Amino acid sequence: MNFYINQSIVIHQLKVGGVTNSSVLQIGSAGMIKPLSNLYNTGGFKGPAPEAAKISGPLVPLASTS
Secondary structure, three states: OOOOOOOOOOOOOOOOOOOOOOOOOOOOOOOOOOOOOOOOOOOOOOOOOOOOOOOOOOOOOOOOOO
16 A cells, blocks of 8 residues: 655754764655665776865955954
């Protein structure tokens, strides 16, 4: 038997304490959530990524507060 649920949800404020890999944040109803986590190496990389460039200062100019 299939159930179809229509919902109207209003969220004024939502605070999430933490999110990690394979986390699920569910709002509303669902029959069953099957966890699934896939990791693919589509680029065929065989080693670690190169070091990031050292940048001093902000990347975006910040507006003055005064």
